[in-house]
Amino acid sequence: MTAKIISGSEISAEIRSELKERVSRLKALGKTPYLGVVLVGEDPGSLSYVKSKEKGAQEIGMREVTIRLPAETPESRVIQAVDDLNKDRDVDGIMVQTPLPCHIDTEKVLYYISPEKDVDGFHPVNMGKLLRGQPCFLPCTPHGIQEMLMRTGNDPSGKHVVICGRSNLVGKPLAALLVQKKKGANAVVTVVHTGTTHIPYFARQADILVAAMGSPLFIKADMVKEGVVIIDVGMNRVEDKTREKGYRLVGDVDFEDVKEKASAITPVPGGVGLMTVTMLLQNTIESAERTAGIKQ
Numbered sequence: 001m002t003a004k005i006i007s008g009s010e011i012s013a014e015i016r017s018e019l020k021e022r023v024s025r026l027k028a029l030g031k032t033p034y035l036g037v038v039l040v041g042e043d044p045g046s047l048s049y050v051k052s053k054e055k056g057a058q059e060i061g062m063r064e065v066t067i068r069l070p071a072e073t074p075e076s077r078v079i080q081a082v083d084d085l086n087k088d089r090d091v092d093g094i095m096v097q098t099p100l101p102c103h104i105d106t107e108k109v110l111y112y113i114s115p116e117k118d119v120d121g122f123h124p125v126n127m128g129k130l131l132r133g134q135p136c137f138l139p140c141t142p143h144g145i146q147e148m149l150m151r152t153g154n155d156p157s158g159k160h161v162v163i164c165g166r167s168n169l170v171g172k173p174l175a176a177l178l179v180q181k182k183k184g185a186n187a188v189v190t191v192v193h194t195g196t197t198h199i200p201y202f203a204r205q206a207d208i209l210v211a212a213m214g215s216p217l218f219i220k221a222d223m224v225k226e227g228v229v230i231i232d233v234g235m236n237r238v239e240d241k242t243r244e245k246g247y248r249l250v251g252d253v254d255f256e257d258v259k260e261k262a263s264a265i266t267p268v269p270g271g272v273g274l275m276t277v278t279m280l281l282q283n284t285i286e287s288a289e290r291t292a293g294i295k296q
């Protein structure tokens with residue numbers, strides 16, 4: 001058996017065409033969804049993420065502004081930029097691109113984003129609501145993973161989902177999302193990390209395995225069971241002198257090694273990354289729909 005490809009590009013395009021229609025509906029009501037991004041410094045990864053957000057927003061007819069600040073900007077100025085976006089009544093969603101330079105306390109800055117505009121879903125209020133199963137902005141990467149599973153007939157309900165990695169960005173919110181007694185969730189969830197003595201023991205029990213460690217090609221064929229569905233969140237740059245840029249992107253899963261054993265797998269690139277941006281655009285549109293009074 002060769003694994004089916006769960007294509008982030010295809011699913012993303014499908015969702016974005018739905019979003020485009022929602023933007024048109026809002027525009028007819030006089031409201032254009034508006035995303036405000038704060039970018040501090042010139043981290044190459046961050047620059048490329050912001051570029052894909054700008055492009056994505058433009059393609060579906062949304063407004064977007066990126067406030068670009070130099071790397072040495074004091075924390076207070078970054079908070080000021082967030083607050084300006086909070087106060088701007090036209091702005092529906094705010095995101096601060098991370099990582100921020102070391103002299104800035106990321107948690108503190110994220111705390112300043114108004115929970116009503118926190119389209120990344122990282123504010124403690126939204127994280128708390130997620131855990132309690134209340135309506136909130138769902139964090140983009142976990143939500144994108146859930147959409148990929150549901151739209152490819154891999155409903156996690158009743159399945160054993162093993163998540164490798166417990167970051168605040170991916171692992172922990174994904175566990176909180178998939179454990180809810182709700183449609184698209186209701187899974188048995190195990191989270192493994194560097195404190196786990198024998199990761200292969202847990203990984204082999206997974207019906208759905210999510211790798212979010214930042215550890216290139218960590219997951220091998222002998223660590224998964226036959227027929228597993230694999231979501232590879234990892235985005236790692238590895239040196240490759242044959243490429244113009246001198247590197248290529250690989251996931252946390254050894255795709256070539258597992259592809260005959262898994263039933264379905266996301267590629268890197270072309271997998272989860274695109275979904276993350278799409279869900280950010282979706283959250284901004286939801287916020288605009290609330291402002292326009294067409295969504296609770």
Ligand SMILES: NC(=O)c1ccc[n+]([C@@H]2O[C@H](COP(=O)([O-])OP(=O)(O)OC[C@H]3O[C@@H](n4cnc5c(N)ncnc54)[C@H](OP(=O)(O)O)[C@@H]3O)[C@@H](O)[C@H]2O)c1
Pocket residue numbers: 141164165166167168169170171192193194195199212213214215218233234235236272273274276
């Ligand atoms: N595609 C996307 O849209 C997207 C979005 C976000 C992140 N990513 C990518 O996903 C990866 C993870 O990102 P992140 O922000 O979650 O990373 P992170 O904050 O560094 O967290 C990594 C997690 O994996 C665990 N881990 C790392 N190496 C491990 C190992 N060898 N064995 C067991 N556990 C290990 C860590 O355990 P401890 O907690 O014990 O340290 C930690 O919980 C990165 O490659 C990142 O670029 C992609």
